[in-house]
Amino acid sequence: MIFGWMNQFAQSKRSQIIFFAAYVVLTSLGLYFIQDSVIAFLLLLFSILILYYLKLSNKAKWIMGFLILAILVPLSASHGSAYQSYMEVGTLVGIYAAMSLGLNIVVGFAGLLDLGFIAFFAVGAYTYGIFASAQASKFMPFGHYPLPGDTFWLFIIAGALIASIFGILLGIPVLRVRGDYLAIVTLGFGEIIRIVLNNMDHPINITNGSMGISSITPPDFFGISIGNSSQFYYIVLAIFMVVMYIVTKLEDSKLGRAWKAVRDNEIAAQAMGIPLVRTKLAAFAIGASFSGMMGTVFAAKQMFVDATSFTYLESTMILVMVILGGMGSVPGVILGAAVVTILNTQVLTEISNWLNQLSTTGAIAIPDALSPAKMQRLIFGILLIVFALYRSQGLIPHKNKKVNAEELKKAASEGSSSPEAGSPSPETALVNESRTTGGVDL
Amino acid sequence: MLQQIIQILPQVIIDGLTLGFVYAVVAIGYTMVYGILELINFAHGDVFMTGSFIGAAVLFFMMSVGFLSSLPSLIVFIIVMAITAIVTGLMGVGIERVAYRPLRKRNAPKLIALITSIGISFVLEDVVRFFAELKTGNYIITSPPLFNQKMTLDIHSVMPVFNKITFQSSFILVFIVTIIMLIALDIFVNRTKWGMAMRAVAQDRETASLMSINVNRVISITFFVGSALGGATGVLFMIQYGTIDPYIGFILGIKAFTAAVLGGIGNIRGAMLGGILLGLLEMFAAANLSTITHGAMGAEYKDVFAFIILILVLIFKPEGLFGKAVVEKV
Incomplete structure (x- = not known):
């Protein structure tokens, strides 16, 4: 009987909203009053995940999610000394989430x-770092450097463009390579970029070599210089929202379906008339552009770049985020990014500090x-x-959008009778089929 | 400039051959696994690295017991090699059991197997780092001196265009041991029953299983042989170069894979030649890049050089220098 009642409670929309509101209020109050509690902060972030599972319309979820992240989290954390470090975590989660959404396009959607x-x-x-510091004056014959901080907003777009050009440049030769060689070629490419950046201080000093580029100009927002994590948080949040919107739109677009077709069977996809190279290049370019945007923000936030931040370990970390969350699943990948970033920056360091304390007090000696x-x-x-072996679909498995086959058929036959809609295109038929069979899990 | 390059050429060849033999043996591990499973075993470079650490551990142990001073160093060396090869070989079998076999049973996509192999390589790196740091306080380890007499070959007096070459006595050891390993492997693959089974499985797994070949066991043996060779080469690397750290396996693994691709993946003799070729090219680049480009690019670009070779080979001749082209079928 209790189960029945609980089930009813869980199914009812109103009780869900009440429960959710209570949860959010409780955790934000908790964070407000117990400032140093990391747990309260994490619980508040967890509300986003609960929100995802609520039975609400998508629009309501977007608005509520935005309100929680943009207003409630900063407000309830702003009270105490740990404010900046919380916002730092939030910023990093945003940066990595946007990047793993980019990688998700390449790995999860297109299967590369x-x-x-x-x-x-x-x-x-480096794009922002070079031009927003005195570095550019060392090799640029014209212009006055460092560029002022209000060019940062242009550089977000420039970073995205240049990164996507690099994505295409990498893609053109690499995509001719057979499936699993691609992994090792991209790995080699990543290392080449890192080594070249690390050594481009001679003959022309472009990247200042292993010394890195320091004192990068912070961004400028209508005269306000942005230097704190709490301010970067909003920049990252805005970019992240845009990225997420683009990805969710892309996923069900023609291009997104082409990616999935290429992933599931390259030869069959080609036979269906999908241009292989162009589709794969688009995946590389779009994925890379998200990464480039966040790179710009990262440089502005750290005010320092050098090649040690861009190692193979970092590449793998983003891959872990995608695999952990679920390849091809947008909410999953965001969750994966949040979990790995928080694990990396908060949980591990907290445990290390705690263990250190234990060893210094002499309770137990931890090497x-x-x-x-x-x-x-x-x-x-x-x-x-563990995830590859036992749960290769990740934390939140990817779901294909449900399409009602009957309605589609009806719409198609109605469409064919009206002259302006034209005959039922083969595309709709294809959509219909792939949706009902559900695609292949990766 | 040309004269300068020619002068140091003999030294470059000696160093290149040393490195090339190391690449060649590690490349065999990649090529054998790829030939049979069509899987890039990312963990193989780290099996090599683990081998070098196990070798160092055994060597330190023997030093502490006093064997190192009482036994001739050649015998010590053989014992270290044997222990390391057996341990890493079993490790390879274990890796296959844990990480690849369940996926093969499930018929999972290749991407998943690649991801587990990356996972295994990370775990190996960190476990080795942990033990090294626990025992010595630092994860970079300097091996005890063995075969490190300096030798000089004065070809300058015979042929004045060349400079003198200097090398350690371990170079001769690396040279002889790797040649023995390569020949032994070649005989094993081409002349023995297990080798024949291996070739059969590589050609067509299903038909081989119909011919009463135990495919799983053949795969295990392949992993054993490949990993044992890789681990033994790790010991050679440690003796030759002196310092090891848990992250040597990554870059060396990619280069060995490059060598395997260069020689045509799946082709064991090709991997040997590819390794030697890559070692020579890389040493040549490291020694002369700065001279050729008038100081614009130094030896630090030698890794870039190896990757560029890999990318070029994959694009223009993906079947490798000694392999056959494969047509992808539906």
């Missing part, structure tokens, strides 16, 4: 394993080698293996 994805991030970061902050590789490795 890219192991050098961080290279595009590096390209974006330094065991410090969880150093165990990133092990944790990423285990996550990759």
Whole structure:
């Protein structure tokens, strides 16, 4: 009887909203009053995941999610000393989530394993870094550098464009390579970019080599210089929202369906008239552009770039986010990015500090080698293996949009009778079929 | 400029051959697994790295017991090699059991197997780092000196165009041991029953299983042989180059894979030649890039050089220098 009642409660829309509102109020109050509690902060972020599972219209979810992230989280965290560090976490989650959405297009939608994805991030970061610091005056014959901070907004777009050009440049030769070689070629490409960036201080000093580029101009928003994590949080949130919107729109577009067709069977897709190279290039370019945008933001936020931030480990970290969340699943990938980033920046360091405290007080001696902050590789490795072996669909499996076959057929036959709609295109027929069979899980 | 290049050429060849032999043996591990499973075993480079650490551990142990001073170093070396090869070989079998076999049973897409192999390589790197750091406090390890007498070959007095060459005595060891390993492997694959089974499985797994070949066991043996060779090469690497760290396997693994692709993946003799060729090219680049480009590009670009070779080969001759072209079928 209790189960029946609970079930009814869970099914009812109103009780869901009440429960959700109570949860959000409770956690934000918790965060407001217990400022140093990381747990309250994480619980508040968790509300986004609950929101995803609520039975609400998409529009309502978007609005509520935006309100929580843009107003409630900063407001309830703004009270205490840990404010900036919370916002830092939020910013990083946003950066990585947008990047993993980009990688998700390449790996999850188009099925191309890219192991050098961080290279595009590096390209974006260096684009802003070079021109917004005195570095550019070392090799540019004209212009006055560093550029002022209000050009940052242009550089977000420039970063996206340049990164997508790099994506295409990489793609043109690489995409002719057979499936699994692609992984190793992209890996090689990532390393090439890193090594070149690390050594381009001679003969012409473009990237300042291993010294990195320092004192990058912070962005300028109508005269306000943006330097805090709490301010970058909003920039990242805005870009992230745009990226998420683009990705959700793309997923069900013609291009998105072409990607999935290429992923499931390249030869069959080609036979259906999908231009292979152009489709794959689009995946590379769009994925790379998200990464490039976030690279620009990253450079502005850190005010320093050097090649050590763009290693193979970072590329794999983004891959872990995608695999953990679920390849091809947009909400899953965002969750994966949040989990890995929070694990990396908060949980591991907290545990390490706690263990350090234990060893200094002499309770138990933990060898330094065991410090969880150093165990990133092990944790990423285990996550990759466990998820690939036992749950290859990830935390939130990818769902194909449900299409009512009967209605489609009716619409198609009605469409054929009216002259302006034309005959039922083969495209709709294809959609219909692939939707009902559900596609192939990766 | 040309004269300068010619002068150091003998030294470059010696160094290139040393590196090339290491690549060649590691490349065999990649090529054998790829030939049978069509899988890039990303973990193989780290099996090599683990081998070098196991070798170092055994060597340190023998030093602490006093064997190193009482036994001739050649015997110590053989013992270290044997132990390492067996341990890493079993490790390879274990990796296949844990990470690849369940996927094969499920007929999972190749992408998933690639991802588990990346996972395995990360786990290996971190576990090795952990133990090294726990025991010595630092994850970069300097191996105990073995075969490190400096030798000089004075060809300058015979042929004045060349400079003198200097090398360690371990170079001779690397040279001889890798040649023995390569020949032994060639005989194993081409002359023995298991080798024949391996070739059969590589050609057509299903038909081979109909011919009463135990496919799973053949795959296990392939992993054993490949990993044992890789681990043993790790020991050679440690003796030759002196310092090892848990991350050597990554770059070296990619280069060995490049060598395998260069020689035509799946082709064992091709992998050997590809490895030697890549080693020579890389050393040549490292030594002369700065001279050729008048200082614009230094030796730090040698890794870029290897990757560019990989990309060029994959684009223009994906079947490799010694392989056959494969047509993808529906």
